[in-house]
Amino acid sequence: MAESLLVEDLRVLVGAVEAVRGVSFELGAGSRTGLIGESGSGKTLTALALMGLLPDGLRAAGRVLYGGRDLLTLPDDELCALRGDRLAMVFQEPMSALNPVMRIGDQVAEPLMLHRRLGRRVALAEATRALMRVRIRDPEEKMRAYPHQLSGGQRQRAMIAMAMACAPAVLVADEPTTALDVTVQAGILRLLDELVEAEGTTLLLITHDLAVVASSCDRVLVMYGGKIVESGTVGQVFDRPRHPYTRALLDAIPPVDEDLPDRHLRAIPGSVPGLGRFPPGCPFRNRCPNADGKCAEMPPLAVLGDHSLACWHPVEAGI
Amino acid sequence: MTVAIATRLVALVASLVVASILVFVVVNLLPGDVATVMLGTNATPENVAALRHSLGLDQPLWLRYLQWAGGMLHGDFGTSVLSHTPVGPLILQKLTVSGPLALLAAAIALAVSVPTGVVAGVRYRRLSGAVLSALSLGGIAIPAFWAGLLLATVFAVKLRLFPAGGFIDWTEDPVAAARSLVLPAVALGLVQAAVLTRFIRSAIIDVQREDFIRTARAKGLTRWQALQRHGFRNAAIPVVTILGIQITSLLVGAIVIENVFVLPGLGRLLFQSVGNRDLIVVQDLVMLLTAVVLAVNFLVDLSYRLLDPRIRTAS
Amino acid sequence: MRRLPPALVAGAFLVGLVVLVALVSLVWTPHDPDHVIVPDRFRGVGGGEYLLGTDQFGRDELSRLMAGARNTLLVGMVTVVIAIAAGVPVGALAAFYRGPLEEVAMRASDVLLAFPAILLAMLFAAVFRPGTLTAMAAIGIAFVPVFARVVRGAGLQVMQMDYVTAARTFGSRGWWIVARHLLPNVGSVLIVQATIAFAVAILAEAALSYLGLGTPPPTASWGRMLSDSQSYLYQSPLLALWPGMAIAFSVLGFNLLGDGLRDLLDPKLVERLPAQG
Numbered sequence: 089m090a091e092s093l094l095v096e097d098l099r100v101l102v103g104a105v106e107a108v109r110g111v112s113f114e115l116g117a118g119s120r121t122g123l124i125g126e127s128g129s130g131k132t133l134t135a136l137a138l139m140g141l142l143p144d145g146l147r148a149a150g151r152v153l154y155g156g157r158d159l160l161t162l163p164d165d166e167l168c169a170l171r172g173d174r175l176a177m178v179f180q181e182p183m184s185a186l187n188p189v190m191r192i193g194d195q196v197a198e199p200l201m202l203h204r205r206l207g208r209r210v211a212l213a214e215a216t217r218a219l220m221r222v223r224i225r226d227p228e229e230k231m232r233a234y235p236h237q238l239s240g241g242q243r244q245r246a247m248i249a250m251a252m253a254c255a256p257a258v259l260v261a262d263e264p265t266t267a268l269d270v271t272v273q274a275g276i277l278r279l280l281d282e283l284v285e286a287e288g289t290t291l292l293l294i295t296h297d298l299a300v301v302a303s304s305c306d307r308v309l310v311m312y313g314g315k316i317v318e319s320g321t322v323g324q325v326f327d328r329p330r331h332p333y334t335r336a337l338l339d340a341i342p343p344v345d346e347d348l349p350d351r352h353l354r355a356i357p358g359s360v361p362g363l364g365r366f367p368p369g370c371p372f373r374n375r376c377p378n379a380d381g382k383c384a385e386m387p388p389l390a391v392l393g394d395h396s397l398a399c400w401h402p403v404e405a406g407i
Numbered sequence: 408m409t410v411a412i413a414t415r416l417v418a419l420v421a422s423l424v425v426a427s428i429l430v431f432v433v434v435n436l437l438p439g440d441v442a443t444v445m446l447g448t449n450a451t452p453e454n455v456a457a458l459r460h461s462l463g464l465d466q467p468l469w470l471r472y473l474q475w476a477g478g479m480l481h482g483d484f485g486t487s488v489l490s491h492t493p494v495g496p497l498i499l500q501k502l503t504v505s506g507p508l509a510l511l512a513a514a515i516a517l518a519v520s521v522p523t524g525v526v527a528g529v530r531y532r533r534l535s536g537a538v539l540s541a542l543s544l545g546g547i548a549i550p551a552f553w554a555g556l557l558l559a560t561v562f563a564v565k566l567r568l569f570p571a572g573g574f575i576d577w578t579e580d581p582v583a584a585a586r587s588l589v590l591p592a593v594a595l596g597l598v599q600a601a602v603l604t605r606f607i608r609s610a611i612i613d614v615q616r617e618d619f620i621r622t623a624r625a626k627g628l629t630r631w632q633a634l635q636r637h638g639f640r641n642a643a644i645p646v647v648t649i650l651g652i653q654i655t656s657l658l659v660g661a662i663v664i665e666n667v668f669v670l671p672g673l674g675r676l677l678f679q680s681v682g683n684r685d686l687i688v689v690q691d692l693v694m695l696l697t698a699v700v701l702a703v704n705f706l707v708d709l710s711y712r713l714l715d716p717r718i719r720t721a722s
Numbered sequence: 723m724r725r726l727p728p729a730l731v732a733g734a735f736l737v738g739l740v741v742l743v744a745l746v747s748l749v750w751t752p753h754d755p756d757h758v759i760v761p762d763r764f765r766g767v768g769g770g771e772y773l774l775g776t777d778q779f780g781r782d783e784l785s786r787l788m789a790g791a792r793n794t795l796l797v798g799m800v801t802v803v804i805a806i807a808a809g810v811p812v813g814a815l816a817a818f819y820r821g822p823l824e825e826v827a828m829r830a831s832d833v834l835l836a837f838p839a840i841l842l843a844m845l846f847a848a849v850f851r852p853g854t855l856t857a858m859a860a861i862g863i864a865f866v867p868v869f870a871r872v873v874r875g876a877g878l879q880v881m882q883m884d885y886v887t888a889a890r891t892f893g894s895r896g897w898w899i900v901a902r903h904l905l906p907n908v909g910s911v912l913i914v915q916a917t918i919a920f921a922v923a924i925l926a927e928a929a930l931s932y933l934g935l936g937t938p939p940p941t942a943s944w945g946r947m948l949s950d951s952q953s954y955l956y957q958s959p960l961l962a963l964w965p966g967m968a969i970a971f972s973v974l975g976f977n978l979l980g981d982g983l984r985d986l987l988d989p990k991l992v993e994r995l996p997a998q999g
Contacts, residue, residue: 172627184618234716548974553966681848689848
């Protein structure tokens, strides 16, 4: 059962510094949204903030509306009742995200015991089925295994089984394939695709792999310097990028097929500044080819139908 | 796993042998021998020779070592030269004081340190956590025997709630016997608790930062549930590794504290034997305590392996 | 300028205070710490010219505390020097000449590690004469395996560094590599370990002196003062307070200093010691 999630002016404060600086977007019921950007742009913090899982010492402000309730102000017990049941998350590092001293079966069964109030025996049987759904070979045997006895891909499948155990309405997947071998990445993504499709789950997929977004998502959010600089449907943003940063990201992908023989690969000049070191105004202006004096002021988010953009000097469409 | 245990067991036996040789050599290979040392400087050569013979010191060193070590394996610890009593039963009798004292102190240490360490770890960013942490830091710096002295001043001398020293045997008055153990056990236990608290605190702080705790929270567990179901067992691993050294420290503390409260235990016996240069008893006791330390370390190593499946399931 | 760890500042302050008191006591104490004035025995705090009162022999408590600082630091230093002088070469050689020699050295150190300092000191006291020297030697020897192990651990890491491999390829001699590459790199771990060992040595010496197996009278030592005070808990309970506080503050100082140095220098391996020696 899908439900939508609305994020309004989300801010994450690391001490006095804003790492996420007023992010707003909507995850429509059953939609699949990709959140892209370089490391350090605030993607993971955004995800953790909307799950209420920020590390100690970090604070979130703004609103995250789900089912008519603001998750950021929800009492802890109510939030705990939603997490793992209606809202679930898959993490980047399946090795460290799994408890090394607990059997896989018990870890997968845990959300079922917690939210479905199943007894241990029933929950374990259900967990075995969950492992089958994520196509782990020898699920019975893997139930009794410890995380270190599984391969990286199997661990991430178990992680997905855990997250999907209660058929959540919203799934946040934070770079689910980054830590894996290239050969197993495609399989994991296909699995995520299928499960989300089958359950009608609303998906927020965080990645820096644009190809993944292009193949799995229908909408895309481009994040830089703690802000969303461009958003729209995958077609709009990838075929006609307007923000110089999105353009630069696309230019940095090596072409796989030969349909663009003349395009040459370009790295984005400079590097992502550290936390709190972004220039005032448009955060990208010190790396942007189009920047001028006007960019010292933060451009407002211009909404053109389904396509939003925060830039004074957008790239001409269609190039 | 069985291979690992067998290897450790062999290492334990080897360590025991080496330790016994070390103790034996230190006691027996020094200028003058046990007999001269015991009789003092104004002993006649005849006296020394007689004592040497009665102690078997005229036999070759290696034979004496084998007799001593072999005897201990059969429970024969030799005979105290001073009291002319066999050391084995003497040790057993002293154990009825030292054993309960050490166990009680360990129980107090655990009962205090586990909750304090967990609370200090969970609340480490708050004032209450910082206060507990500072208290434990102070506690580490306090010698157990001084803590005993202070407790005796307050609870024995001023308030007269417990005896300041001495021991009435269990068979005579079990309540009085237990009462004499309270202050020394509390002194020893509290100081040990301070050390343990710090280790537990830092293990809890570390484990809370682990990714799998965040995963547990993502499943809908509360902060406390996540710590309880996923944190404790993981936090126990680093704590268990230092337990060996903690128990060593407890034994040493017990030796000293028995002398503060004049408790007739192993520590008191060791101290008296050192003063009387009753070298056979010293040799036996040092070996026994070292064996306990080695055995405890062996057990700690095993339990560490049991706690951590990454080691347990490695073939 | 990086902010120094607060533990380092607090520890350095306490240790500095103990060192300062010990130094001052060499040239000045309010009274002669060993001078017996029987009529003045058991003066209370502020009793006439005695700031912290007098002991059972009428000796000035404050002066004896100051002189005791000297004894404490001496024992700590000698102990740590013994442990380093024996432990560092063993550890360095074990790291450099791998193989059976290393195995033997490390097994032996494992066994020696099973002898807590106080137990070894009691064994030594029974065989030799009890006294400051015996106590220092025993505590120092009990610490040797700890230093050997950290030096070996750090040494093994250094030996894998590319520049050491390079030096060996160029035919540098063993002792040269040890002196040139290994020792500078184990410096930080040694400093931290020595500071922690110092604290444990203070506790061990205090316990031994309390038992009468450490510093002999009339030399002022905190542990001995505590054991003397025990006979007079009725007359003068405060006499059981000052020396204990002196021990606790010194140990706290060295522990804090060790923690602070660890934060600052961040060495990877530091061995635990039984807290009570």
